[in-house]
Amino acid sequence: MTYGVIGTGAIGGYYGARLAQSGQEVHFLLHRDYEYVCQNGLRVVSPQGDFHLKHPNVYNTTSQMPKCDVVLVCLKTNKNHLLRELLPPLLHERTLVLLIQNGIGVEADVQEMFPGTWLAAGLAFICSAKSEPGLVNHQFYGSLNIGNYSCPQPAVIEALLDELHRANIEAKELEYEKARWRKAVWNMPYNGMTVALQCQTRDLMENPASRNLIWEQMLEVCRAATALGVEGVDEAFARKMMEMTDAMIPYSPSMRLDWDFHRPMEIQYLYTRPLLMAREAGSPMPRLEMLEAELRFMEAKASKQ
Amino acid sequence: MTYGVIGTGAIGGYYGARLAQSGQEVHFLLHRDYEYVCQNGLRVVSPQGDFHLKHPNVYNTTSQMPKCDVVLVCLKTNKNHLLRELLPPLLHERTLVLLIQNGIGVEADVQEMFPGTWLAAGLAFICSAKSEPGLVNHQFYGSLNIGNYSCPQPAVIEALLDELHRANIEAKELEYEKARWRKAVWNMPYNGMTVALQCQTRDLMENPASRNLIWEQMLEVCRAATALGVEGVDEAFARKMMEMTDAMIPYSPSMRLDWDFHRPMEIQYLYTRPLLMAREAGSPMPRLEMLEAELRFMEAKASKQ
Numbered sequence: 001m002t003y004g005v006i007g008t009g010a011i012g013g014y015y016g017a018r019l020a021q022s023g024q025e026v027h028f029l030l031h032r033d034y035e036y037v038c039q040n041g042l043r044v045v046s047p048q049g050d051f052h053l054k055h056p057n058v059y060n061t062t063s064q065m066p067k068c069d070v071v072l073v074c075l076k077t078n079k080n081h082l083l084r085e086l087l088p089p090l091l092h093e094r095t096l097v098l099l100i101q102n103g104i105g106v107e108a109d110v111q112e113m114f115p116g117t118w119l120a121a122g123l124a125f126i127c128s129a130k131s132e133p134g135l136v137n138h139q140f141y142g143s144l145n146i147g148n149y150s151c152p153q154p155a156v157i158e159a160l161l162d163e164l165h166r167a168n169i170e171a172k173e174l175e176y177e178k179a180r181w182r183k184a185v186w187n188m189p190y191n192g193m194t195v196a197l198q199c200q201t202r203d204l205m206e207n208p209a210s211r212n213l214i215w216e217q218m219l220e221v222c223r224a225a226t227a228l229g230v231e232g233v234d235e236a237f238a239r240k241m242m243e244m245t246d247a248m249i250p251y252s253p254s255m256r257l258d259w260d261f262h263r264p265m266e267i268q269y270l271y272t273r274p275l276l277m278a279r280e281a282g283s284p285m286p287r288l289e290m291l292e293a294e295l296r297f298m299e300a301k302a303s304k305q
Numbered sequence: 306m307t308y309g310v311i312g313t314g315a316i317g318g319y320y321g322a323r324l325a326q327s328g329q330e331v332h333f334l335l336h337r338d339y340e341y342v343c344q345n346g347l348r349v350v351s352p353q354g355d356f357h358l359k360h361p362n363v364y365n366t367t368s369q370m371p372k373c374d375v376v377l378v379c380l381k382t383n384k385n386h387l388l389r390e391l392l393p394p395l396l397h398e399r400t401l402v403l404l405i406q407n408g409i410g411v412e413a414d415v416q417e418m419f420p421g422t423w424l425a426a427g428l429a430f431i432c433s434a435k436s437e438p439g440l441v442n443h444q445f446y447g448s449l450n451i452g453n454y455s456c457p458q459p460a461v462i463e464a465l466l467d468e469l470h471r472a473n474i475e476a477k478e479l480e481y482e483k484a485r486w487r488k489a490v491w492n493m494p495y496n497g498m499t500v501a502l503q504c505q506t507r508d509l510m511e512n513p514a515s516r517n518l519i520w521e522q523m524l525e526v527c528r529a530a531t532a533l534g535v536e537g538v539d540e541a542f543a544r545k546m547m548e549m550t551d552a553m554i555p556y557s558p559s560m561r562l563d564w565d566f567h568r569p570m571e572i573q574y575l576y577t578r579p580l581l582m583a584r585e586a587g588s589p590m591p592r593l594e595m596l597e598a599e600l601r602f603m604e605a606k607a608s609k610q
Binding site: 210 | 501502504508509512513514515517518521591592594595596597598599601602603605606
C-alpha cells in the first residue's frame with residue numbers, strides 16, 4: 001500500500017520512516033523543517049538501530065501529494081480543524097485514515113468532517129521526540145494498537161498490520177473503544193500531572209502521595225470506561241500501566257513537552273471530551289476534572305504572560 | 306481577665322495588641338523580634354485605626370510569664386508539639402486556652418496533652434500579616450468566632466466575648482464543630498489552591514475553570530460536615546464564602562505565605578485530619594484529597610532543593 005503522513009513529527013516521522021525503510025512508498029508532509037529534510041533527508045535514532053532516509057518523498061503542502069491507501073494523521077489534535085483542507089487531496093474511495101492522536105473523540109469529529117471516509121484509531125505506546133530538524137529521537141517502546149472505527153473492510157486493517165510488522169513495528173488490532181480508553185488510563189493521569197506538578201513520570205511514581213493519586217486517577221478512568229460499556233479497562237490493566245511506568249526512565253509525556261515549549265496543550269481531547277462522556281454515563285472523574293481545571297487555569301495564565 | 310499570647314505574629318499580635326490597647330493586661334511571647342519589640346514596642350496598622358503599644362509585656366520564654374486567665378495560642382499548628390513545654394507556666398486551674406489556629410483536630414490533640422485544661426477554638430476571619438519586626442499589618446476583616454470545646458463554665462466564654470467586644474473585635478460564639486467546619490469551607494479550597502496554582506484568591510475566582518473547582522471543593526467540605534452530623538455547613542454558607550471572596554482584594558492565604566517564605570505548610574490539620582474524618586464518615590473529598598497529594602509532592606520536592 002502507499003502511505004501519506006500528515007505531521008512528520010516525533011510520531012509520524014518515526015512510523016513513516018520505518019515504513020519507508022522497509023520498502024513502502026511513503027509521502028511525508030513537513031512544515032518547519034521541510035527545506036532541511038529536502039536537503040539532508042530524515043534520520044531516526046533508535047534503540048532498534050539508527051537509519052537515514054536520504055531522499056524521502058517530502059512536501060510542504062498536501063495539494064502536491066498523491067492519493068494514498070493509508071494516511072497517518074499525526075498532527076496535534078488542536079490542529080485537527082486543518083484536516084478539512086489538508087486531507088482531501090490524499091483521499092481515494094478506499095483510503096484508510098489512521099488517526100495516531102491522543103485523547104477520546106477525535107474519530108467522531110473527523111468522521112463528521114468526512115462522513116464517508118474510512119477511519120481507524122492508532123494508539124502509539126512510544127517514547128519519541130523530534131529533537132532537531134530532520135531528526136527523530138526514538139527513546140523506547142514503539143508499539144501501535146489499531147482500533148477500527150469505520151473501515152468496512154477488515155482486510156485493509158489486516159494488510160496494514162502486515163506491513164507494519166514487516167517495518168519492524170509491533171502492532172495489533174484492538175476493539176476501538178477499548179483501544180482508546182486503555183490509552184486514556186495512562187494518558188489522563190501522566191500528561192496533566194507532569195504539567196501540574198512540573199515533573200516527570202518517575203517523580204510521580206516515587207512520591208507516595210502522588211503515586212497514590214495517579215492510581216486513583218487510573219481507577220477513575222477504568223470506572224468511567226466500564227460505565228460506558230467498554231470492556232477490559234480494569235484494575236488489572238491499570239496495575240500493568242503502573243508497572244510499565246515504574247520500568248520506564250524518567251519521562252516527560254507530550255503534554256509536558258507542549259507546556260515547556262509554549263505550545264497549546266491537548267486539553268480538549270485528552271480531558272474535556274472523556275470527562276464529559278464519563279459524567280453523562282453517570283461515572284464522573286472528580287480528580288481528573290480537577291486536573292483539567294488546573295490545566296485550563298495554567299494555560300490561561302500563561303497566555304496572559 | 307489577664308491574657309497570654311503564645312505566638313505574637315500576624316494573628317496573635319493583632320488580637321493581643323487590640324486587647325492590650327483596650328486596657329487589658331496582656332503578656333506576649335515573642336521569638337524572632339523579641340529584642341526589637343523590647344526596644345520599639347508593637348505597632349498595628351489597621352483600617353480601623355493604627356496604634357502603637359510602646360511598652361508591652363514581652364517575653365522570650367514562657368517560664369518567665371505569669372499564669373493567665375486566657376491564653377491565645379497563635380502558633381502555626383506544625384509547632385503544637387512545643388505546647389507541651391510552653392503552656393504549663395501560664396495555666397492555673399481555670400485558664401481558658403483559645404486555639405486560634407487553622408484546621409480540624411487541633412483541640413483533640415492539645416486536649417490529649419492537657420487532659421484537664423479548658424479549651425476553645427478561635428476562628429479568625431482576618432487578613433493580616435506581620436510584615437516587619439514589631440509591625441502587624443491588618444488588612445481587612447478581623448472577626449473571631451469562638452467555639453467552646455471543653456470549658457465547663459459558659460460564663461468564662463461570655464466574659465471573653467465581652468472583653469473582645471470592648472477591644473473593638475467583632476466576636477461571637479458558635480457551636481464548636483460548626484465553627485471549625487465552616488472555617489474549613491473557605492480554608493481547604495483557597496489555602497492549597499493558591500499554592501498549587503501559584504496564585505491569589507482573585508485569580509481563582511476570575512478563571513471559570515478554577516472558580517468552578519473551588520465551588521466543587523467547598524461542596525465537598527459541606528457534604529463531609531453533614532455526614533459528620535455538623536449542621537449549618539451547607540450550600541447557602543458556601544455561597545456566602547464565594548461572595549465574600551469575590552469582595553476581597555486579591556489575597557494570599559497563610560499557606561501561600563508559608564510556601565513563599567519556605568516555611569512548612571499546615572497540611573496535617575488543614576487537610577490530612579479532616580480528609581480522614583470525612584472518609585471515615587463515608588463522605589470522602591476526592592478533589593481535596595488530590596490537593597493534599599499535590600501539596601505533599603510540592604513540599605517533598607522543595608525540601609530536596
